[in-house]
Amino acid sequence: MLSIKEYQTVTNISGPLMMVEMVDQAKYGHIVDIELGDGSIRRGQILQVENDKVLVQVFEGTRGIDVNKSTVRFLARPLELDVSPDILGRVFSGLGEPKDDGPAIIADKRLDINGSPINPYARDYPNEFIQTGISSIDGLNPLVRGQKLPIFSGAGLPHDQVTAQLARQATVLGKGEEFAVVFAAMGITFEAAQFFINDLQDTGAIERAVMFVNLANDPAIERIATPRFALTAAEYLAFELNMHVLVILNDMTNYCEALREISAARKEVPGRRGYPGYLYTDLATVYERAGRIKGKTGSITMVPVLTMPEDDKTHPVPDLTGYITEGQIILSRSLHRKAVSPPVDVLPSLSRLKDKGIGQGKTREDHADLYNQLYAAYARGKESQELATIMGEAALSEEDKKYMTFANEFEARYVSQDYYENRSIETTLDLGWELLSMFENAELKRIDVELIKKYMPKFRKEKSE
Amino acid sequence: MSETRQGRVVKVAGPVVVAEGMAGARMYDVVRVGKLNLIGEIVELNGDLASIQVYEETVGIGPGEPVVDTEAPLSVELGPGLIESIYDGIQRPLNSLVDFEGEFMGRGSSMPGLNREKKWHFKPTVSEATKVAPGNIIGEVQETTLLTHKIMVPAGVNGTIKQIAEGDYTVDEKIGVVAAEDGSETELKLMQKCPVRSARQVRRRLAPNRVLVTGQRVIDTFFPIARGGTACVPGPFGTGKTVVQHQLAKWVDADIVVYVGCGERGNEMTDVLTEFPELKDPHTGEPLMKRSVLIANTSNMPVAAREASVYTGITIAEYFRDMGYTVALMADSTSRWAEAMREISTRLEEMPAEEGYPAYLAARIASFYERAGRVECLGSPERDGALSIIGAVSPPGGDLSDSVVQATLHVVKVFWSLQGRLAYQRHFPAIDWLTSYSFYKQYLKDCFEDKEQGQQMEAMTVKAMGLLEQEAELLEIVRLVGTEALSPADRLSLETARSIREDFLHQNAFHKVDTYTSIEKQYEMLKNILYFHEQSLSAIEAGVETAEIFKLAVREEIARAKYIPQDDIAKVAEIRNTIDEQMKHLQVPNSV
Ligand SMILES: Nc1ncnc2c1ncn2[C@@H]1O[C@H](COP(=O)(O)OP(=O)(O)OP(=O)(O)O)[C@@H](O)[C@H]1O
Numbered sequence A: 001m002l003s004i005k006e007y008q009t010v011t012n013i014s015g016p017l018m019m020v021e022m023v024d025q026a027k028y029g030h031i032v033d034i035e036l037g038d039g040s041i042r043r044g045q046i047l048q049v050e051n052d053k054v055l056v057q058v059f060e061g062t063r064g065i066d067v068n069k070s071t072v073r074f075l076a077r078p079l080e081l082d083v084s085p086d087i088l089g090r091v092f093s094g095l096g097e098p099k100d101d102g103p104a105i106i107a108d109k110r111l112d113i114n115g116s117p118i119n120p121y122a123r124d125y126p127n128e129f130i131q132t133g134i135s136s137i138d139g140l141n142p143l144v145r146g147q148k149l150p151i152f153s154g155a156g157l158p159h160d161q162v163t164a165q166l167a168r169q170a171t172v173l174g175k176g177e178e179f180a181v182v183f184a185a186m187g188i189t190f191e192a193a194q195f196f197i198n199d200l201q202d203t204g205a206i207e208r209a210v211m212f213v214n215l216a217n218d219p220a221i222e223r224i225a226t227p228r229f230a231l232t233a234a235e236y237l238a239f240e241l242n243m244h245v246l247v248i249l250n251d252m253t254n255y256c257e258a259l260r261e262i263s264a265a266r267k268e269v270p271g272r273r274g275y276p277g278y279l280y281t282d283l284a285t286v287y288e289r290a291g292r293i294k295g296k297t298g299s300i301t302m303v304p305v306l307t308m309p310e311d312d313k314t315h316p317v318p319d320l321t322g323y324i325t326e327g328q329i330i331l332s333r334s335l336h337r338k339a340v341s342p343p344v345d346v347l348p349s350l351s352r353l354k355d356k357g358i359g360q361g362k363t364r365e366d367h368a369d370l371y372n373q374l375y376a377a378y379a380r381g382k383e384s385q386e387l388a389t390i391m392g393e394a395a396l397s398e399e400d401k402k403y404m405t406f407a408n409e410f411e412a413r414y415v416s417q418d419y420y421e422n423r424s425i426e427t428t429l430d431l432g433w434e435l436l437s438m439f440e441n442a443e444l445k446r447i448d449v450e451l452i453k454k455y456m457p458k459f460r461k462e463k464s465e
Numbered sequence B: 001m002s003e004t005r006q007g008r009v010v011k012v013a014g015p016v017v018v019a020e021g022m023a024g025a026r027m028y029d030v031v032r033v034g035k036l037n038l039i040g041e042i043v044e045l046n047g048d049l050a051s052i053q054v055y056e057e058t059v060g061i062g063p064g065e066p067v068v069d070t071e072a073p074l075s076v077e078l079g080p081g082l083i084e085s086i087y088d089g090i091q092r093p094l095n096s097l098v099d100f101e102g103e104f105m106g107r108g109s110s111m112p113g114l115n116r117e118k119k120w121h122f123k124p125t126v127s128e129a130t131k132v133a134p135g136n137i138i139g140e141v142q143e144t145t146l147l148t149h150k151i152m153v154p155a156g157v158n159g160t161i162k163q164i165a166e167g168d169y170t171v172d173e174k175i176g177v178v179a180a181e182d183g184s185e186t187e188l189k190l191m192q193k194c195p196v197r198s199a200r201q202v203r204r205r206l207a208p209n210r211v212l213v214t215g216q217r218v219i220d221t222f223f224p225i226a227r228g229g230t231a232c233v234p235g236p237f238g239t240g241k242t243v244v245q246h247q248l249a250k251w252v253d254a255d256i257v258v259y260v261g262c263g264e265r266g267n268e269m270t271d272v273l274t275e276f277p278e279l280k281d282p283h284t285g286e287p288l289m290k291r292s293v294l295i296a297n298t299s300n301m302p303v304a305a306r307e308a309s310v311y312t313g314i315t316i317a318e319y320f321r322d323m324g325y326t327v328a329l330m331a332d333s334t335s336r337w338a339e340a341m342r343e344i345s346t347r348l349e350e351m352p353a354e355e356g357y358p359a360y361l362a363a364r365i366a367s368f369y370e371r372a373g374r375v376e377c378l379g380s381p382e383r384d385g386a387l388s389i390i391g392a393v394s395p396p397g398g399d400l401s402d403s404v405v406q407a408t409l410h411v412v413k414v415f416w417s418l419q420g421r422l423a424y425q426r427h428f429p430a431i432d433w434l435t436s437y438s439f440y441k442q443y444l445k446d447c448f449e450d451k452e453q454g455q456q457m458e459a460m461t462v463k464a465m466g467l468l469e470q471e472a473e474l475l476e477i478v479r480l481v482g483t484e485a486l487s488p489a490d491r492l493s494l495e496t497a498r499s500i501r502e503d504f505l506h507q508n509a510f511h512k513v514d515t516y517t518s519i520e521k522q523y524e525m526l527k528n529i530l531y532f533h534e535q536s537l538s539a540i541e542a543g544v545e546t547a548e549i550f551k552l553a554v555r556e557e558i559a560r561a562k563y564i565p566q567d568d569i570a571k572v573a574e575i576r577n578t579i580d581e582q583m584k585h586l587q588v589p590n591s592v
């Protein structure tokens, strides 16, 4: 057994970092407890060891730590989460300590929060359609079980309402199975966290939820660990207890800022906007934990939320996220102003795993052709909208006018819906057809002629008559 | 055997470990690190200190732990069994690892790249007493229905075949013996080992001279890649780099495909693994998996192994090229490879150049693409092989001034520029027709058996590109003064350009017919569009209203030609009869 060693040899403290010297047998990545002069305890993680010098990042920050009076205990293990089925319904801190009034968790297992990469050969391709009841997602950017699909939002946009609606309504078609929800709050306001938790309470989903909460006034460095705790809980629920888990990580921008703070303190060569060069790899070790595994029933579906500074999609946080996740749902400020809710910016939004999750036997045979056509028509309508703002509507050709009308209708009726309206996939698909019925069939080049005959409202009516 | 060199860890910083007591070790030697026996490679030597990039997660490693020098450079195993394999960045078979460690990756497992139990039937193609040299083909193994694996004499072996015999062998059993002039003997095996960081030898390099047909219309017709050529696909996230790479891996007219998933998504590899065994090669009807080798070092797998993955891939690709095959290697994404280099370099505290990348970034990228090419292979019989490289590049924010994009554009001959704007309109492949380029265009005409057809195709591509360029100019005018200002001929040009974009360039990778278009069908489709344009122009000259022309029903047929199966290709050409038919009935408004 490894014995726990104690040292009082802190030599240097700077920002969130601390140097301890004359340490024997320290291991990279392991954790330490730091006992302050007043008896309080903080937790740290080893970032680098060189001979007997150890560099530690302190999760709760270094304020009040004293070079002379602090004792550092080397725990000889990585950060771990105690798990058992009793974690369901519980609220933990951003460092995995119970935060509600419930009892301590009697651990069945202690799991390293860093997890291990899923062997790509062991993965099962996500292909089960999740009905969220939101047309702009189900119809155009369908989510499938095991996918990671972030929401790119901005300050003041209603991402909290959208995630709450997702958590409330998401079901797998025909199976009616409910999701267990794992929620990681990173640096969000008390109000935002409470909004989500209350919503889970109202629907009773709280019984099947686990929460890790680091609020805006909680220690910032702790946020580096929070999503890893959440994902460790999710992996346990999904791959050991066979549950379907929906993980919501809110807000990843705050997570990245904590990483940036550490990187700056280490005086690393900064990458774009001061974020470390390894941000991509680091984010991947979070996001890639979503998925399905062959031979296991459970799954992890992930919806990270991030706020884009200045609504800029090319900012490193959304940019690198988009490079890792399987698409993105982008919220638009201009739609929000037009009172379109949820203000999903349809064109730059994308679900990359949709193609194998839809179609005959999954949603409906017309789904793929239909969204291709809706996209094409809306893209053209958007161009007309823009042309109209530059030159005035009068300058538009008849064609352009028709497409612009389509775009307006599409935003008002298809994209916009109530936060409590749960549309079935049939409703969403039929609505798409109804909107397309303003075009000549010959214009619907992306749809198979047979499908037009079968699903276009006017033909359907003829048939039923 | 000399006693193995053993040092001690003195420093651990992420994926880089420094060990002391390593005097005498060589650069790029593989070492085993710590009690967990992690695999690493020496990347810097300084006195008795060695800096090591470790191919596995280093959590739990600390000073004092042992470091053992294996005294061999990072190498891959080459031989029967490569095809249909899926490896990590340092050629550990991921399928066997699942059986061994479970669904989550463990640490410290070493597992040979080639299966040691499986027997292969070997047929010699040379007889005893034949003189042989490196690269000589000495026999064959029918590895899959699509691939005859040529067994070659490994590097450094010269002499006379003393013994060789047909039979069933595992990869490390003796299949024969070569006796050198000095009397020393070397055993021949189905397998050879080859270091990954230097290019395999060839007799001579040749210039690429043939198009590698991909079945993707915008690529083959406008920006073709050559056998032995190099191409890059940069673009912001979600614009279709991976889909282009997958489409090429599926449909490219090559004998072997090596697909390197370098720091990208796990599910994308699963997609290949589930799809390729189902898909049929359009030329042979056999499952595509039977010509493919996959390397998967996903974004969450250790970053040092990601750095190695492109070398593992290219060495395997060169090996098949040396058999005289046409090989295509896809690397998705080279930016992640560059970032791995950057991360290691930062940990080594090297002086950074632009964007934190090491100063040798451009040199490494250039020498990677230099490993592509058409070659005269080493050894007899005489044969040519070709290796094409298609690299995806993922620049931050889609900004093409990024160091990796720039370094890549310096060396590659084909540039497929993916645009966010096109992807948002769901115009796929989102390859920008105005900024992309190919230096291999002149070989397109040779793809056609009929010489005249080839020449026509060349002329049509020039014509079509001209219309697309004209469209960009006309749209500027429309934005300023509206459509009214355009002449009927200009309006026609706009419509034809739209038709080229929507009915030809746009290609749905997920549609069962549209996913692949033979070069002959590409010719017919483009011809229809341009024929309609010519006929309409004559009609306009005769005084027909453009609105009447645009209403013709045949336009829908032109648009839907992409969904006509390859077997019915005659129907595509027949559309021109319908054009003639419908044009005849156009009325000229009462001319007084
Ligand atoms: N030829 C195509 N046909 C139909 N859809 C396509 C095509 N190309 C791309 N797409 C769509 O675009 C999506 C994104 O493509 P892809 O995954 O290849 O992007 P990428 O450039 O590799 O992004 P990243 O850099 O994040 O990996 C696909 O999931 C698919 O929905």
Ligand SMILES: [Mg+2]
Residues within 6 Å of the ligand: B241, B242, B243, B264, B332
């Ligand atoms: Mg990609």
